[in-house]
Amino acid sequence: xxxxxxxxxxSGSPGQSITIACTGTSSxxxxxxxxxxxxxxxxxxxxxxxxxxxxxxxxxxxRFSGSKSGNTASLTISALQIEDEADYYCSSYSTVNTIxxxxxxxxxxx
Amino acid sequence: xxxxxxxxxEVKKPGASVRVSxxxxxxxxxxxxxxxxxxAPGQGPEWMGRISPNSGATTLRHKLQGRVIMTTTTSTTxxxxxxxSLTVDDTAIYYCARESTLNCFDAWGQGTLxxxxx
Numbered sequence: 458x459x460x461x462x463x464x465x466x467x468s469g470s471p472g473q474s475i476t477i478a479c480t481g482t483s484s485x486x487x488x489x490x491x492x493x494x495x496x497x498x499x500x501x502x503x504x505x506x507x508x509x510x511x512x513x514x515x516x517x518x519x520r521f522s523g524s525k526s527g528n529t530a531s532l533t534i535s536a537l538q539i540e541d542e543a544d545y546y547c548s549s550y551s552t553v554n555t556i557x558x559x560x561x562x563x564x565x566x567x
Numbered sequence: 568x569x570x571x572x573x574x575x576x577e578v579k580k581p582g583a584s585v586r587v588s589x590x591x592x593x594x595x596x597x598x599x600x601x602x603x604x605x606x607a608p609g610q611g612p613e614w615m616g617r618i619s620p621n622s623g624a625t626t627l628r629h630k631l632q633g634r635v636i637m638t639t640t641t642s643t644t645x646x647x648x649x650x651x652s653l654t655v656d657d658t659a660i661y662y663c664a665r666e667s668t669l670n671c672f673d674a675w676g677q678g679t680l681x682x683x684x685x
Contacts, residue, residue: 460611460613491669491670492670493670493671493672495612495672502662502675502676502677502678503604503612503662503672503675504675505671505672505673508668508670508671508673509668509671514673546611546612548612548614548670549670550669550670553629554626555614555628555629556602556614556670557614558604558611558612558613558614559611560610560611561610561611
């Protein structure tokens with residue numbers, strides 16, 4: 458099995474909303490509600506933004522939300538801010554007791 | 568607060584082994600599994616496997632079985648990841664992460680750069 462599929466890049470202006478899709482298969486995203494999203498700034502470790510598809514850890518802004526339909530999960534960031542510019546990665550648990558990550562999406566806030 | 572502090576950068580030759588440590592603090596070490604995730608330059612993360620600190624039970628990514636060993640020392644709240652038979656393709660930043668629930672990595676180490684070069 459290969460990594461989850463994400464768009465290489467997305468962009469938006471401050472105040473706008475963007476959505477990043479993450480496509481998997483019926484063995485991972487389609488089977489389990491165990492999708493997480495991570496934010497990574499350059500030279501930093503990833504930071505958990507969402508887990509279990511749409512749950513937010515304490516301290517993460519309500520501007521970050523998640524959903525899932527079939528084999529595709531989505532991360533939506535509303536009211537974009539300059540500091541949201543970063544790489545975003547999705548991950549999912551799979552039937553082979555493995556966790557897969559996406560290839561990452563670079564968000565540019567123009 | 569929860570902290571994971573990793574050992575420093577390593578430079579290894581192909582065929583060698585590397586061992587990375589991850590010292591946990593700020594929570595009860597045995598409560599959560601520790602996973603190891605690596606990230607090659609310009610690539611997405613790759614989950615390598617996890618270890619349950621108290622039992623030592625591991626779940627390893629299939630492609631790494633036979634090359635990776637994960638251990639813990641509960642008395643020092645430290646997790647270790649050893650990777651053997653290194654190739655240039657193993658060049659990456661290696662992270663340890665606390666898995667609060669399945670596929671939920673809520674705390675990460677700062678990362679350890681492992682460079683494999685002849």
